[in-house]
Amino acid sequence: MIVDYDRGVLENLMRIVGPGRTDGFLAQLARDLDQTLTAIGPATDRLDWTELRRLTHNLIALSGTIGADRLHSAALRMNHDSNTENPAEVAVSFIDVANLTARLIAQLQTLRDKPTLEDRTP
Amino acid sequence: MSRAPAVRAAKATTILLIEDTASLQIVYRSVLEGAGHTVHLAATAAEGIELFRNLEVNLVLLDLILPDRDGLDLMKDMLDLRPGTKIIVITANGSINKAVEAMRAGATEFLVKPFDETRFLDAVRNAVLPIAPRPASLRAVATTTASPPTGLPMQTTEATSGTFIGSSEPMKRIQSKIASVAKSMATVFITGQSGTGKELCALAVHAGSNRASGPFIALNCGAIPQDLLESEVFGHVKGSFTGAISDKPGAATAADGGTLFLDEICEMAPALQTKLLRFLQTSTVQPVGATRPRKVNVRIVCATNRDPLDAVRRGLFREDLYYRLFVVPIHMPLLRERETDVIEIAIAALHHFSAEEGRSFRSLDPQVEDLFLRLPWPGNVRQLLNVMRNIVVLNDAAVVTLDMLPGDLAQDASQKPTGAPVAIPADTGGLKLDHLIGKTLAEIEREVIEASLSFCGGSVPKAARMLDLAPSTLYRKIEAWGGASG
Numbered sequence: 001m002i003v004d005y006d007r008g009v010l011e012n013l014m015r016i017v018g019p020g021r022t023d024g025f026l027a028q029l030a031r032d033l034d035q036t037l038t039a040i041g042p043a044t045d046r047l048d049w050t051e052l053r054r055l056t057h058n059l060i061a062l063s064g065t066i067g068a069d070r071l072h073s074a075a076l077r078m079n080h081d082s083n084t085e086n087p088a089e090v091a092v093s094f095i096d097v098a099n100l101t102a103r104l105i106a107q108l109q110t111l112r113d114k115p116t117l118e119d120r121t122p
Numbered sequence: 123m124s125r126a127p128a129v130r131a132a133k134a135t136t137i138l139l140i141e142d143t144a145s146l147q148i149v150y151r152s153v154l155e156g157a158g159h160t161v162h163l164a165a166t167a168a169e170g171i172e173l174f175r176n177l178e179v180n181l182v183l184l185d186l187i188l189p190d191r192d193g194l195d196l197m198k199d200m201l202d203l204r205p206g207t208k209i210i211v212i213t214a215n216g217s218i219n220k221a222v223e224a225m226r227a228g229a230t231e232f233l234v235k236p237f238d239e240t241r242f243l244d245a246v247r248n249a250v251l252p253i254a255p256r257p258a259s260l261r262a263v264a265t266t267t268a269s270p271p272t273g274l275p276m277q278t279t280e281a282t283s284g285t286f287i288g289s290s291e292p293m294k295r296i297q298s299k300i301a302s303v304a305k306s307m308a309t310v311f312i313t314g315q316s317g318t319g320k321e322l323c324a325l326a327v328h329a330g331s332n333r334a335s336g337p338f339i340a341l342n343c344g345a346i347p348q349d350l351l352e353s354e355v356f357g358h359v360k361g362s363f364t365g366a367i368s369d370k371p372g373a374a375t376a377a378d379g380g381t382l383f384l385d386e387i388c389e390m391a392p393a394l395q396t397k398l399l400r401f402l403q404t405s406t407v408q409p410v411g412a413t414r415p416r417k418v419n420v421r422i423v424c425a426t427n428r429d430p431l432d433a434v435r436r437g438l439f440r441e442d443l444y445y446r447l448f449v450v451p452i453h454m455p456l457l458r459e460r461e462t463d464v465i466e467i468a469i470a471a472l473h474h475f476s477a478e479e480g481r482s483f484r485s486l487d488p489q490v491e492d493l494f495l496r497l498p499w500p501g502n503v504r505q506l507l508n509v510m511r512n513i514v515v516l517n518d519a520a521v522v523t524l525d526m527l528p529g530d531l532a533q534d535a536s537q538k539p540t541g542a543p544v545a546i547p548a549d550t551g552g553l554k555l556d557h558l559i560g561k562t563l564a565e566i567e568r569e570v571i572e573a574s575l576s577f578c579g580g581s582v583p584k585a586a587r588m589l590d591l592a593p594s595t596l597y598r599k600i601e602a603w604g605g606a607s608g
Contacts, residue, residue, distance in 0.1 A: 025148050031145075058187075060235065079214070
């Protein structure tokens with residue numbers, strides 16, 4: 001299965017966190033992405049630049065940490081558009097960010113549903 | 123975050139981690155606890171300041187973008203409460219400007235997300251590492267490597283006290299900036315024309331820092347042939363190249379626990395700029411020919427008399443290195459912009475040189491003071507000191523009078539101030555070429571280069587600038603003549 005994150009990077013993170021806490025970590029990762037995705041749509045509609053800067057900052061950090069390069073690039077673009085307060089560009093970059101974030105959440109969910117750590121090794 | 127070899131903290135550190143993203147909290151906490159540190163967590167600025175008030179923490183890791191408050195404001199509050207606190211700010215790529223702002227406001231270091239485990243733990247270790255006293259041998263390295271600072275003859279005392287002579291507004295602002303930045307690990311980038319006291323400023327930053335007891339190593343990047351510069355900065359191991367007859371610690375290693383001053387940074391070759399950037403990112407040095415890198419704890423201060431941004435635009439200086447170094451800029455004013463400082467410096471120098479030379483000078487005649495205030499001083503403080511030395515050596519009296527001044531000074535007084543770092547003499551009646559006829563082009567070139575060097579007081583970098591050559595080219599030519607004549 002083709003995934004949007006870097007398998008090696010995520011494997012390292014799971015080892016750093018430790019086998020006993022992997023479940024919680026993956027669930028939290030998906031939850032953080034989901035909360036950001038939920039908030040970023042209304043913030044884009046409101047053109048709430050401060051909130052958009054904060055949310056895209058979160059996405060840059062989250063996607064970068066697990067090597068999700070496409071989402072990372074899209075989040076950087078949207079962060080730039082938020083910093084320059086460009087309504088047209090931010091609306092365009094939001095579409096990419098929303099699609100890629102939703103897909104990444106689904107992929108993390110699939111990974112979390114696997115029964116053992118070995119099975120989960122990306 | 124990539125996995126590094128198991129790294130254990132030499133000493134457990136109590137860390138306050140202020141990060142609002144829960145999954146990142148888990149990762150950072152795991153890495154820190156895995157290295158033996160104690161971690162207290164806060165997800166908001168309000169929780170963070172509360173914990174900071176109630177806990178004794180060695181280090182704060184602070185995300186600059188928080189849900190309830192700007193991280194930079196929070197950092198300022200923490201530093202107001204406990205000024206010596208070590209704070210590493212964490213940010214994402216899109217807000218590097220904010221991180222730079224944080225460094226200027228007193229942060230110890232900044233990390234850009236995502237970062238790998240090694241970089242993360244290195245930053246923590248460097249932030250809390252006590253500054254080790256340096257062995258005498260390294261001080262000797264510092265002494266031999268350091269070039270003579272530009273400033274007053276009593277520079278050691280001045281540097282120790284972190285002050286310059288001069289009470290003008292521009293210098294008050296500089297002293298205040300030095301006092302603010304000295305205690306931080308932030309890189310200081312000093313700009314200013316030749317002779318304005320850039321190295322003295324670097325010394326003052328070092329002297330005011332908590333690494334003042336460590337070495338201050340000055341390296342002039344424009345005065346060392348480019349092919350030797352890597353070895354000078356990072357050192358080499360015996361046998362790594364022809365002439366490497368023994369291991370040599372580079373300036374970066376010699377500066378461990380202290381300050382490395384890289385003068386004329388814009389003259390550094392592009393290949394070495396890449397290595398310097400790597401050094402700044404990892405705090406490790408790998409001597410030429412060595413198989414393993416070595417950790418060092420060095421604060422970087424650099425200087426140039428060029429416009430660094432212009433060097434970036436022209437492709438001579440790496441943009442990423444520029445942003446890494448240009449954290450706290452300090453611009454040294456021209457002497458003629460420093461109001462009556464010229465008189466204060468002249469009198470201080472007069473007393474110092476008089477004591478050294480056994481003369482009885484005490485003051486300046488009002489006419490001399492008036493002239494000094496009108497002069498353009500193209501060579502800045504260095505020129506003034508040379509003038510004062512000249513007066514003291516060739517004369518002896520209580521008061522310096524106009525007739526004691528070097529002949530060319532009065533002529534300078536009538537010149538308009540110029541922005542050029544080196545004053546070019548006016549054409550005096552047409553260039554005489556007769557004596558060049560019959561000589562080869564190589565001989566003429568040598569004559570022009572030698573005359574330029576003489577005009578620039580023997581400074582190869584200055585002569586190179588005047589001739590629009592790379593200093594390394596000029597060095598090669600000089601070395602070639604040495605071989606031919608010797």
